[in-house]
Amino acid sequence: MSCNHKSHLDKITPVMILSPARTSRNQWKILSRFDHVYFVEGNPMTREGLENGQVRYAKQTVILTDSTRIPMYKF
Helix, strand or coil: CCCCHHHHHHCCCCEEEEECCCCCHHHHHHHCCCCCEEEEECCCCCHHHHHHCCHHHCCCCCCCCCHHHCCCCCC
16 A cells, blocks of 8 residues: 555645734744745734735634734724
8 A cells, every 4th residue: 555645745735824913933944844834024914014914815714813902993
């Protein structure tokens, strides 16, 4: 029984990290071990950041943010 690694690799979805802060040297050391992981500097909370990161072409998107930076609104 043979294992076809190519078919498994074809299913890997590229991951793009959009962040207003550059990664530290240690963070990049870890991230760079993975194929198809890309880093784009930009603010995911702005239209410009999302456009620069070309988020509209993403298969899926997850946006994480520091909760202390989100304005609190009273309803």
